[in-house]
């Protein structure tokens with residue numbers, strides 16, 4: 001696991017350069033994407049590069065990590081809405097090549113179909129991850145199994161608290177999400193983790209140098225052969 005510590009802006013630029021390289025080498029790359037506050041500077045940089053003609057998503061496919069159960073894609077807090085608003089509507093990607101788990105049809109069968117669709121697309125070339133203050137990746141919460149595929153996940157109280165800033169009250173925060181599993185994530189050929197701000201410091205330290213333990217789901221990334229972590233000084237403070 002490689003850790004690069006720089007400013008948020010530099011991390012976003014360096015991470016965007018990885019996408020530029022990948023998409024230039026493999027225009028039909030399969031990208032695993034994340035939502036939340038953390039990827040926003042990266043998405044702004046990708047939009048800038050795309051508008052400047054430096055990278056194209058025209059042949060790329062994307063698979064997002066997760067979606068809240070019960071939210072329609074046009075709900076402003078849904079992750080489908082977030083992705084359209086923050087990235088897809090501003091770049092040359094074909095909407096039909098973008099995939100976000102369906103928050104309304106959350107049967108075990110639909111969850112399994114998501115993994116099958118990823119495999120049929122050739123597998124994920126580059127998976128983007130944020131990290132929760134409790135070490136979650138996707139919505140794989142502490143204590144969950146290592147061998148999970150896309151599944152319906154119960155959100156921990158701390159995750160619902162962390163995400164309530166996007167909703168009018170805690171009662172409006174969904175209690176479940178459909179999320180790629182740890183195994184789904186570990187199958188990606190390469191992984192980029194972004195972590196910014198002091199709230200992520202403990203989780204980043206546990207991910208990078210703690211024991212590989214379900215208490216910090218991100219710690220399993222130590223076992224993946226190609227992981228790069230971009231963190232600002234605050235998030236890397238305890239490493």
Ligand code: F6R
Nearest residue numbers: 034035036037038130131132138
């Ligand atoms: C988002 C996701 C989550 C977030 C994590 C950090 O698709 O899967 O694991 O990456 O909760 O969220 P932010 O970036 O808002 O701090």
